[in-house]
Amino acid sequence: FAREPYESQRFSGVATEAMRARVGLSTKESMFSVVVGSLTVLGSTLVIIEGGLLVLRGSLTVGTLLVALAYLGFVYGPLAGIANTAGTIQQALASAARVRETLALAPERQEPGQRVSERFRGEVVFDRISFTYDGRPVLDDVSLTVRPGEFIALVGPSGAGKTTLVSLIPRFYEPASGHVLVDGLDVTRIRLADLRHQIAIVQQDSVVMSGTVMENLRYGRLDATPAEVRQAAVAAHAHEFIVDLPEGYDTDIGSPGTGLSGGQRQRISMARAFLKDAPILILDEPTAALDTISEREVFAGLAHLRAGRTTFVIAHRLSTVRNADRIVVMDAGRIVAVGTHAELLRTSGLYRELAAQFERPQEV
Ligand SMILES: Nc1ncnc2c1ncn2[C@@H]1O[C@H](COP(=O)(O)OP(=O)(O)OP(=O)(O)O)[C@@H](O)[C@H]1O
Ligand SMILES: [Mg+2]
Known part of the structure; x- marks a missing residue:
C-alpha cells in the first residue's frame, strides 16, 4: 500500500513515548543513586565520629561500635544494588538508540527514481x-x-509462478532478467512510492492490523471520509458483518477475542482496494480461506471494482475466469497458453484439466 512514511510515523510516535518514559525513569534513578551514595558516606562518617567520641568518654566499647558499623554494612548492600539498576537502564537506553538508528536507515532501495x-x-x-x-x-x-x-485471469497449478509474476509489478521482487513496463516506463525507474500508489493489491493471505475496523479500512486511503469508507465496505460486501460486530466500525479487531475469519479479512482487504481507487488492481484469489458462499459474496464486488482498471486476478474459480478478457495459463514458470475460456477449452489440455478442478473448488 506504499504506507511506509505513515507506518514510520506511527512507530516513531510510540517509540518516542517509550523513550521519554525511559529517560524520565533513568533521571530519577540517577538522582536516587546520588542521594543514596551521599547518605551512605554521611551516615558512616557520623557513626564513626559519634561512636568514637562515646568510646573516648568510656560509655561505649570498641566492640559495640564495630558491631554497629557491621549492621550499617547490611543496609548499604541492598541500597547500592538499587542504585546500580540505574546503570542497567542506561544500557537499555543505548540499545533503544541503536534501534532508532536502524529505523532511520532507508527501507529497501529508495533510489531517486522518476516521479x-x-x-x-x-x-x-x-x-x-x-x-x-x-x-x-x-x-x-x-x-x-x-x-x-x-481483465486478465491467471490460472495454473500451485507453484506455477502466478503470485511471483504479479509481485513484480509493484516491485516486491525484481526479475533476474527482462523488464516490467507500466505505461511504457520500466518499473525500476519509477519512484517506488509513486509506483505503488497506482497499484491496489488484495493478497492471497489478507492481513488485518491492530486498530479498529475503520482504521483498517482507511488504510486504503488515509484521507477518506467515514462515508466513503462505509461505501467501500458496502461494495466489498463487508458492511453486513461489520455492523454485526460488538461496536460496529469502532470494534478493535486487533485485540484478542474479536478475530475475523479468513473471508472477513479478505472482504476488509477488498474494501481497502476499493478505497484506494488505483488504475492497476491485483487480486490473488484465496482458496482454502473461503467457503463457497463467502467466496461468492467477496467476488460479487469484483465486477464493480475492476471497472476502468487493469485487473489481474489469480483465479481458482470458474465464475471469475469466465468473465476475464483473457486467461493466461501458467505452468512451471512459463506461460503455456493465452485465450478466452472457449478458446482454451479447445486448445489447451492443461486448461481443460484446470477447468475440471474449478468445478470442485473445495478440493484445492
Ligand atoms: N519467498 C520464496 N522463497 C523461495 N521460493 C519461493 C518463494 N515464494 C515462492 N517460491 C517458489 O516459487 C515458485 C512459484 O511460487 P508462486 O507463489 O509464484 O506460485 P503460485 O503459482 O502463486 O502458486 P499457488 O497457486 O500455490 O499460490 C514455487 O516453486 C515456490 O515454492
Ligand atoms: Mg500464489
Missing part, C-alpha cells in the same frame, strides 16, 4: 522475464502485454 504524479493508464508489459529464488528458476522467459483496463 510520476499523473494517473497511469494501466498498460502492463512483461518483457522476457526470468526470475529465480535462491538460484532455482521460478519464471522462465515470460512475455505478456496487457492493455489498459483489460
Whole structure:
C-alpha cells in the first residue's frame, strides 16, 4: 500500500513515548543513586565520629561500635544494588538508540527514481522475464502485454509462478532478467512510492492490523471520509458483518477475542482496494480461506471494482475466469497458453484439466 512514511510515523510516535518514559525513569534513578551514595558516606562518617567520641568518654566499647558499623554494612548492600539498576537502564537506553538508528536507515532501495504524479493508464508489459529464488528458476522467459483496463485471469497449478509474476509489478521482487513496463516506463525507474500508489493489491493471505475496523479500512486511503469508507465496505460486501460486530466500525479487531475469519479479512482487504481507487488492481484469489458462499459474496464486488482498471486476478474459480478478457495459463514458470475460456477449452489440455478442478473448488 506504499504506507511506509505513515507506518514510520506511527512507530516513531510510540517509540518516542517509550523513550521519554525511559529517560524520565533513568533521571530519577540517577538522582536516587546520588542521594543514596551521599547518605551512605554521611551516615558512616557520623557513626564513626559519634561512636568514637562515646568510646573516648568510656560509655561505649570498641566492640559495640564495630558491631554497629557491621549492621550499617547490611543496609548499604541492598541500597547500592538499587542504585546500580540505574546503570542497567542506561544500557537499555543505548540499545533503544541503536534501534532508532536502524529505523532511520532507508527501507529497501529508495533510489531517486522518476516521479510520476499523473494517473497511469494501466498498460502492463512483461518483457522476457526470468526470475529465480535462491538460484532455482521460478519464471522462465515470460512475455505478456496487457492493455489498459483489460481483465486478465491467471490460472495454473500451485507453484506455477502466478503470485511471483504479479509481485513484480509493484516491485516486491525484481526479475533476474527482462523488464516490467507500466505505461511504457520500466518499473525500476519509477519512484517506488509513486509506483505503488497506482497499484491496489488484495493478497492471497489478507492481513488485518491492530486498530479498529475503520482504521483498517482507511488504510486504503488515509484521507477518506467515514462515508466513503462505509461505501467501500458496502461494495466489498463487508458492511453486513461489520455492523454485526460488538461496536460496529469502532470494534478493535486487533485485540484478542474479536478475530475475523479468513473471508472477513479478505472482504476488509477488498474494501481497502476499493478505497484506494488505483488504475492497476491485483487480486490473488484465496482458496482454502473461503467457503463457497463467502467466496461468492467477496467476488460479487469484483465486477464493480475492476471497472476502468487493469485487473489481474489469480483465479481458482470458474465464475471469475469466465468473465476475464483473457486467461493466461501458467505452468512451471512459463506461460503455456493465452485465450478466452472457449478458446482454451479447445486448445489447451492443461486448461481443460484446470477447468475440471474449478468445478470442485473445495478440493484445492
Ligand atoms: N519467498 C520464496 N522463497 C523461495 N521460493 C519461493 C518463494 N515464494 C515462492 N517460491 C517458489 O516459487 C515458485 C512459484 O511460487 P508462486 O507463489 O509464484 O506460485 P503460485 O503459482 O502463486 O502458486 P499457488 O497457486 O500455490 O499460490 C514455487 O516453486 C515456490 O515454492
Ligand atoms: Mg500464489
